[in-house]
Every structure is written in structure tokens, then in C-alpha cells.
Amino acid sequence: MCIMAMAFAAHPRWRLILIGNRDEYHARPAAPLARWDDRPGLIAGRDLQSGGTWLGVSQAGRAAIVTNLRGHGGPQPDRASRGALVTDLLAGDGAYDNAAQARLADFNPFNLILIEQDRAHFLTNRPQPLRTGLTPGLYGLSNGTLDAPWPKTLALKAALLNWLTDGAQEPARLFDALRRESLPEAGIAPATPSDAPDEAAASPIFIRNPVYGTRCSSIVAIDQEGRGTIMERRFDAEGRDGGETIMAFDWPQGSTSS
Structure with missing residues (x-):
């Protein structure tokens, strides 16, 4: 996942709105959004x-x-998969199931945001491992530091803010923002190249590229009662629609324990 914007505890109706695009090589196989049989819930x-x-x-x-996180060298194939960290934290089991104790140095450079009901955390492992709590608010993240003012990050945050202040209805409308292929003039371009050589130094929110590009767009919307929806739209190597999945779920009420 290469760009995201998040509104955490920042709206009277919505506990969490999280939107983002996954940019990856089209040749890398992936399965669509689904419930996992081997990791219940x-x-x-x-x-x-x-x-x-x-x-x-x-x-x-x-x-x-x-x-991914730019500026710290290319990925080393002998390191643990960053996707395993996400999976273990979500499932609450496995070698990396505890955000406070997980060995962040095991992975290639990354940024990660974890939400646990009424708490949010930011984790990164470069230039050194860091774990910090996030206060309620609006956040943007791409392949640099948290809230780095890259043009596409500013644009996606602005689109989410506009949606929140314009009634905050129908989260699926946010797919339009995730599909933008032009860059605004505002912002500071990345100072370091991507670890994916086919990605431009300053890429738009949606990357249309036959080798490396936007594979899917995702929206997570959870209201104050814990009623949630996760949506995924997939794209082929030409940037054409490749399918959509929408799934409902419920979060438990009450705060998490520390």
C-alpha cells in the first residue's frame, strides 16, 4: 500500500474512515478482499x-x-514479509501479534498504522524502530514520513476532509479521490527515489503503469456504534476496473485494554 488518508475519531458519526491505494508490480499475485479461513475474524x-x-x-x-518507506535502500529478500506484520497484528496471534513488542527490525523499511478500537498507533523501523500513539485527527501517509507534504498525500487528505465536511455520506464516493491521475501544484516532491524503479519520483494518487501501478483501492468506514464496511476495487495492468468487493462487519463496543 503506497498512499493512504485517515480520519481517526475526527467526526461525530464516523469512528474511522481509512482510504488508500495499493501500488505493486502487476505480476505479483494477490487474492481479492475476503474473510480468511485460517485467521478467523x-x-x-x-x-x-x-x-x-x-x-x-x-x-x-x-x-x-x-x-513501504523510501530512502533506506532497496528491499532485502531475506527479511520477514511486512505483510506478515500486518496480518499478525490484525489477527492478534503469531510472531508479531503485539505492537509494543514486535521485532520491527526484522522487516524491510516500512510505515504502519494500527487502530485498536479507540486507540491508534504509528509504527516505523527507519531510521530506528519507533512506536507512537496518534491523537484524534486527519492523517496522510505514503512512502515517506507520516504526514510528509508530498503533493499526492496532501491531495488525498484534502479530498477526505472535503468529504467529511460535506455531509460525510456514502463512503464509496471516496473512490473518486483514489482514482485521480493528476498532481496538484502544492506540496514538496519526494527527495528520495522509490524502491520500485518503475515508479516515478513524484507519482499521482492513482498510478497507471503496465509494470508497476495501482492494483486496488480500499475504503474502511466504521461508525460510532462499531458498524463497519470494507470496500475494495481492483484494477488490471491497463488501469481498467477488475472487480469490486464490499463486506460488512462489526466491531465490539467499549475501549481496548492496554
């Missing part, structure tokens, strides 16, 4: 190469999303 797409996921929710009251 987990709803996510699945990377069929490494077995993890880039974004998902758990009916135990968790949501998580990961992005």
Missing part, C-alpha cells in the same frame, strides 16, 4: 507471494495498513 486481501496483507480489518476491533 480477519478480512483482507492477500498477497499470494508472501502470504500476508497490506490492509485489513479484524472483527476483534482492529484495522491496519502498511506502506
Whole structure:
């Protein structure tokens, strides 16, 4: 997942609105959004190469999303899959199931946001492992630091804010923002190249590229009563629609324990 915007505890109706695009090589196999038989309660797409996921929710009251992180060298193939970290945190089991204790140095450079009902956390492992809580608000994340003012990150955050202040109805309308292929003039372009050589240094929100591009767009919407919807739209190597999945779920009421 290479870009996301999130409104966490920032609207009277919505506990969480999270939107994002997964940018990846089209040759890398993936399964569509679904409930996982081998990890009960987990709803996510699945990377069929490494077995993890880039974004998902758990009916135990968790949501998580990961992005690669530029500027710290290319990926090392002997490291653990970043998707495994997302999956374990969502499922609440496995070698990396505890955000406070997981060995973040095991992975290639990443940023990760984890929501546990009424708490949100930001995790990264470069330049050194960092775990920090997030206060209620609006956030944007791509392949740099949290809220780095890259043009596409600013544009996606602005689109989410506009939606929130314009009635905050029909979360599926946010797919339009995730499909934008032009860049605004505002913002500061990334200073470091992507670890994917086919990605431009300053790419739009939606990347149309036959080798490396936007594979899917996702929306997670959870209201104050814990009623949730996760939506995924998929795209082929030409940027054409390749299918859509919408699934409902419920989060438990009450806060999580520390």
C-alpha cells in the first residue's frame, strides 16, 4: 500500500474512515478482499507471494495498513514479509501479534498504522524502530514520513476532509479521490527515489503503469456504534476496473485494554 488518508475519531458519526491505494508490480499475485479461513475474524486481501496483507480489518476491533518507506535502500529478500506484520497484528496471534513488542527490525523499511478500537498507533523501523500513539485527527501517509507534504498525500487528505465536511455520506464516493491521475501544484516532491524503479519520483494518487501501478483501492468506514464496511476495487495492468468487493462487519463496543 503506497498512499493512504485517515480520519481517526475526527467526526461525530464516523469512528474511522481509512482510504488508500495499493501500488505493486502487476505480476505479483494477490487474492481479492475476503474473510480468511485460517485467521478467523480477519478480512483482507492477500498477497499470494508472501502470504500476508497490506490492509485489513479484524472483527476483534482492529484495522491496519502498511506502506513501504523510501530512502533506506532497496528491499532485502531475506527479511520477514511486512505483510506478515500486518496480518499478525490484525489477527492478534503469531510472531508479531503485539505492537509494543514486535521485532520491527526484522522487516524491510516500512510505515504502519494500527487502530485498536479507540486507540491508534504509528509504527516505523527507519531510521530506528519507533512506536507512537496518534491523537484524534486527519492523517496522510505514503512512502515517506507520516504526514510528509508530498503533493499526492496532501491531495488525498484534502479530498477526505472535503468529504467529511460535506455531509460525510456514502463512503464509496471516496473512490473518486483514489482514482485521480493528476498532481496538484502544492506540496514538496519526494527527495528520495522509490524502491520500485518503475515508479516515478513524484507519482499521482492513482498510478497507471503496465509494470508497476495501482492494483486496488480500499475504503474502511466504521461508525460510532462499531458498524463497519470494507470496500475494495481492483484494477488490471491497463488501469481498467477488475472487480469490486464490499463486506460488512462489526466491531465490539467499549475501549481496548492496554
